[in-house]
Amino acid sequence: MPDKEKPTVRKPDKPFYFNTSEHLLRIGRQKACNLSELLQALQTCPDDSIFQHTFRTLQEHHFIRQGFSNDFGHWSLAACNEPALAEQLASVDVREFTAIEGLRRRMIEILDQFLQERPRSASRPAFEPFYFCAADIVVLPTPFAPDTLAGFLDGLNQVSVHSIHHHFIEARLRLHRMSNDFSNWLEQEVGLTEAAEAVERIDIYTSTMEGVRMQIARIVSQAMNN
Amino acid sequence: MNSNDRSAISATPVVDPLAQTTAPAPKIDRRSNAPGPSPGRRASDRRLPASIFTPPAPPPPPHLDDYATIVGQPQLDTLRFLAKELKGKSIKMVNSTAVGGGVAEMLNRLVPLLSELEVATHWDVITGGNDFFEVTKAFHNALHGSSYDLTKAAQDIFLMYNEQNRERMRFDEEMVVIHDPQPAGLIRSKPKTSSHWVWRCHIDLSNPDARVWDFLRPFVEQYDAAIFSSQSFARQLPIPQYLFYPCIDPLSEKNKELPDSEVQKICDDFGIDRSRPIVTQVSRFDRLKDPLGVVQAYKLAKKYVDCQLVLAGGGATDDPEGAVVLKEVKDAAGEDPDIIILDLPPWCAREINAIQRASTIIVQKSLKEGFGLTVTEALWKGKPTIAGAVGGIPNQIIHKLTGVLVHSVEGCAFQIRYLLTHPEFARSIGMAGREHVKENFLMTTNVKRWLLLFRILENARARKPAA
Numbered sequence: 001m002p003d004k005e006k007p008t009v010r011k012p013d014k015p016f017y018f019n020t021s022e023h024l025l026r027i028g029r030q031k032a033c034n035l036s037e038l039l040q041a042l043q044t045c046p047d048d049s050i051f052q053h054t055f056r057t058l059q060e061h062h063f064i065r066q067g068f069s070n071d072f073g074h075w076s077l078a079a080c081n082e083p084a085l086a087e088q089l090a091s092v093d094v095r096e097f098t099a100i101e102g103l104r105r106r107m108i109e110i111l112d113q114f115l116q117e118r119p120r121s122a123s124r125p126a127f128e129p130f131y132f133c134a135a136d137i138v139v140l141p142t143p144f145a146p147d148t149l150a151g152f153l154d155g156l157n158q159v160s161v162h163s164i165h166h167h168f169i170e171a172r173l174r175l176h177r178m179s180n181d182f183s184n185w186l187e188q189e190v191g192l193t194e195a196a197e198a199v200e201r202i203d204i205y206t207s208t209m210e211g212v213r214m215q216i217a218r219i220v221s222q223a224m225n226n
Numbered sequence: 227m228n229s230n231d232r233s234a235i236s237a238t239p240v241v242d243p244l245a246q247t248t249a250p251a252p253k254i255d256r257r258s259n260a261p262g263p264s265p266g267r268r269a270s271d272r273r274l275p276a277s278i279f280t281p282p283a284p285p286p287p288p289h290l291d292d293y294a295t296i297v298g299q300p301q302l303d304t305l306r307f308l309a310k311e312l313k314g315k316s317i318k319m320v321n322s323t324a325v326g327g328g329v330a331e332m333l334n335r336l337v338p339l340l341s342e343l344e345v346a347t348h349w350d351v352i353t354g355g356n357d358f359f360e361v362t363k364a365f366h367n368a369l370h371g372s373s374y375d376l377t378k379a380a381q382d383i384f385l386m387y388n389e390q391n392r393e394r395m396r397f398d399e400e401m402v403v404i405h406d407p408q409p410a411g412l413i414r415s416k417p418k419t420s421s422h423w424v425w426r427c428h429i430d431l432s433n434p435d436a437r438v439w440d441f442l443r444p445f446v447e448q449y450d451a452a453i454f455s456s457q458s459f460a461r462q463l464p465i466p467q468y469l470f471y472p473c474i475d476p477l478s479e480k481n482k483e484l485p486d487s488e489v490q491k492i493c494d495d496f497g498i499d500r501s502r503p504i505v506t507q508v509s510r511f512d513r514l515k516d517p518l519g520v521v522q523a524y525k526l527a528k529k530y531v532d533c534q535l536v537l538a539g540g541g542a543t544d545d546p547e548g549a550v551v552l553k554e555v556k557d558a559a560g561e562d563p564d565i566i567i568l569d570l571p572p573w574c575a576r577e578i579n580a581i582q583r584a585s586t587i588i589v590q591k592s593l594k595e596g597f598g599l600t601v602t603e604a605l606w607k608g609k610p611t612i613a614g615a616v617g618g619i620p621n622q623i624i625h626k627l628t629g630v631l632v633h634s635v636e637g638c639a640f641q642i643r644y645l646l647t648h649p650e651f652a653r654s655i656g657m658a659g660r661e662h663v664k665e666n667f668l669m670t671t672n673v674k675r676w677l678l679l680f681r682i683l684e685n686a687r688a689r690k691p692a693a
Binding site: 020022023024025026027029060061062063064068074078127128129131133136138140141142143158159160162163 | 301304307466467468469620624628658665674
């Protein structure tokens with residue numbers, strides 16, 4: 001079998017600026033006491049509420065490896081005792097969306113379909129209401145701005161998990177493309193296309209954010225040593 | 227007060243030397259003839275730690291760097307970056323008491339940490355006569371849902387003392403934070419200042435007495451923002467409302483790491499056998515904490531699994547109803563030698579810490595709850611925790627992920643059995659619970675929230691077009 005061609009590692013033109021984002025939770029005006037009200041609120045709530053209960057909740061619960069995906073799915077199970085709906089909502093992968101509107105439509109579609117099939121579930125009171133929240137976001141720099149692959153690895157290992165979430169998950173909404181800041185830099189600045197693709201394929205729903213950090217570090221280390 | 231001078235913080239609790247000599251001894255009741263570490267010897271005969279009888283002097287507040295090993299350097303870097311833009315600006319905190327109660331306890335730690343970040347933070351306490359505090363205590367209960375006949379005289383007393391304090395105080399800081407309803411009327415000074423005014427409400431407003439809320443609401447609506455401890459505690463208001471979870475200090479006597487030898491010694495002193503499973507509830511002897519339900523749940527579970535039950539708390543000395551509840555709990559415990567009831571004075575934080583650390587499972591089977599900081603403490607110690615799904619507890623316990631939520635005595639009994647016989651699962655929820663606290667309910671996160679709010683209010687003002 002012929003040897004696989006070694007990737008050419010370039011010296012990056014631009015450093016990787018590790019940033020982090022911090023959020024302050026705002027209590028919204030809407031709440032839902034049953035699934036019908038949830039559907040209605042999903043249609044009218046602000047985009048930043050959808051962001052909070054999907055993208056952002058992953059950051060708040062970054063230490064959970066399984067069983068937690070988004071607040072809508074969690075509430076459907078914990079407060080409405082609807083495991084089938086909870087499974088469907090929880091299976092929505094935020095990384096398939098580059099804009100909040102698409103994510104909102106998908107959630108509405110699932111809930112609407114479910115309530116059409118089981119109309120009696122619509123008005124059954126939930127054990128506790130769903131309170132819509134949103135977050136005010138402040139993006140901050142970190143001390144790490146490496147311009148080498150070794151420096152990138154060092155920064156990756158030292159920043160907070162909030163920084164990993166910022167670059168790996170929230171980045172889609174900023175970039176409006178199916179990628180993340182790490183893969184972008186590895187591909188465009190360092191020429192590590194395969195490593196960039198491998199990073200993009202990491203499953204965030206079966207790993208903690210610390211686990212994600214370790215997987216990225218492993219992929220980059222392997223690429224450096226090849 | 228010079229906010230950078232730690233020694234000048236006026237609201238540090240002061241130990242009353244008289245109290246040291248008159249403090250009541252704790253009451254320890256291990257059902258007689260107990261098998262355990264000292265068979266045949268009643269727990270009340272045991273030698274007890276000196277700290278039980280004498281309130282210890284409060285340790286000095288920690289510095290920011292002391293938290294690095296707990297939350298990690300990146301978190302401290304974040305705090306410093308956030309504070310950098312606010313350097314030179316100042317905050318005033320106003321509440322109604324300098325000692326005792328959760329708000330004073332929290333401010334005692336928060337104020338020096340913000341000041342260390344060079345965001346000068348001043349803490350003022352309002353003054354008032356007994357009539358004022360009687361009215362505000364009644365307001366407090368009414369806002370929690372008790373019925374109250376709000377008279378014109380009560381309104382006048384509230385307004386008069388707020389006016390007196392308003393005339394006495396200066397509001398030169400860029401952000402003024404008023405804690406709870408007692409000083410809410412200070413907002414009348416807002417038009418004379420350029421400060422951001424924030425109302426921090428620590429109580430549950432989900433079901434307030436309508437007359438009291440209607441009286442307070444016009445004051446609250448004049449603030450620039452309000453802060454609540456849970457989504458469910460908030461009201462519909464025309465101002466932005468933020469969510470600040472209450473927090474614990476991982477370096478406090480109640481929560482810091484303890485050497486195992488000290489945990490062992492305290493357990494020995496109380497007659498707790500660490501070689502067998504320990505199920506603990508820490509709370510006042512109060513019906514809303516359902517200690518009788520916990521005894522029932524223990525008895526149901528005990529049919530299947532071996533364990534001891536520790537009920538550690540206070541409130542039986544200074545609260546007549548507490549004494550009644552304590553007696554009922556003792557009666558319910560009967561002669562069971564494995565039920566250990568500890569009526570401890572409020573300064574026994576280190577002992578509570580040790581008991582929590584020695585526990586196999588921690589229970590908080592409340593029927594009604596504020597946020598439930600005893601749950602936070604249990605989770606922080608990595609303990610598998612079973613708690614009633616009330617108040618702010620569901621914010622902390624994500625069912626089967628960071629703990630277990632229950633709704634009945636039977637549910638509680640089943641979960642005790644399950645967790646004692648599935649140690650791997652118990653360990654996994656305990657670990658996730660600790661991470662949940664680290665991320666959301668520690669003092670450092672609270673500092674971050676205040677800095678974020680300050681920056682957000684400053685930025686919003688900067689963006690606002692000039693009138």
